Amino acid sequence: MDDLAFRAASRADLPAIVAMLADDSLGTARESADDPSYAAAFDQIDADPRNTLVVADRAGEVVGTMQLTYIPSLTYRGGERLQIEAVRIRADQRGRGLGREMIQWAIDQGRARGCRLVQLTTDKRRDDAHRFYASLGFAATHEGMKLTL
Numbered sequence: 431m432d433d434l435a436f437r438a439a440s441r442a443d444l445p446a447i448v449a450m451l452a453d454d455s456l457g458t459a460r461e462s463a464d465d466p467s468y469a470a471a472f473d474q475i476d477a478d479p480r481n482t483l484v485v486a487d488r489a490g491e492v493v494g495t496m497q498l499t500y501i502p503s504l505t506y507r508g509g510e511r512l513q514i515e516a517v518r519i520r521a522d523q524r525g526r527g528l529g530r531e532m533i534q535w536a537i538d539q540g541r542a543r544g545c546r547l548v549q550l551t552t553d554k555r556r557d558d559a560h561r562f563y564a565s566l567g568f569a570a571t572h573e574g575m576k577l578t579l
Contacts, residue, residue, distance in 0.1 A: 431469045432558075433488055433489050434486060434488050434489045434493075434531065435486075435488075436484055436485070436486055436487070436530070436532070436535050437477065437484070437485060437487055438476075438482055438483065438484065438485075438515075439472070439476075439483040439484065439485045439492075439495065441469065441476075443495075443551055444468055444469065444472055444575050446490065446491075446492035446495075446520075447483070447495045447518075448468055448490040450492075450494070450495055450518035450519070450520055451495075451516065452519070453520075453521055455462060455468055475497065480499060480500045480501070481497065481498070481499050481500075481566055482497070483495070483496075483497050484496050484497070484532075485490070485500060486519075486528060486531075486532055486569070488523075490526075492520070493519065493520045493523045493528060494517075494518065494519045494520065494529070494532050495516065495517070495518050495526055496515065496516060496517040496518070496525065496532060496533075496536060497514070497515045497516045498512060498513070498514060498536055498539060498540075499512070499515065499521050500512055500513075500540075500543065501513055503547075505518065505544040506547055507546070509545065509547065510543065510544065510545045511540075511546060511547040511548070511549055512536065512537075512539070512540035512543070512545045512547070512548045512549070513549055513550065514533065514536050514548065514550040515550065515551070516537065517529065517533070517545070519532075527567025528546055529562060529574075530562075530566065532564075533563075534566070535575065536548070537566075548568075550563065550568065551574045551576075557579070
């Protein structure tokens with residue numbers, strides 16, 4: 431994918447990012463494009479040196495997104511870990527290898543930073559995502575738990 435670039439998201443990218451978050455079976459019920467809280471959340475992520483909201487940009491269009499968070503840890507001999515969250519591919523770009531390229535790029539970022547572990551969560555209802563992440567070498571070694579507030 432020669433015209434693909436990964437970059438830090440800008441505020442101008444928010445409408446495209448929120449549209450991707452809402453454009454799936456789980457996100458449609460919890461996301462709302464006209465909610466002003468996205469801008470506040472973006473500002474917090476953007477100001478935090480341990481967080482990067484990334485977009486995949488193809489010819490000036492946002493076609494994918496993910497959030498990378500670097501977490502300091504005492505485990506793994508004090509090694510930092512990379513958390514990958516909110517991975518989304520624009521609907522018309524799915525099935526073309528973009529997700530694989532995005533996750534590999536994120537792993538490379540973690541490796542270059544010296545992270546000892548890359549982790550992510552994926553909803554139990556996303557069977558295709560489970561197969562996808564397993565194909566990249568991720569193993570379901572833990573049972574994740576969440577409490578919605």
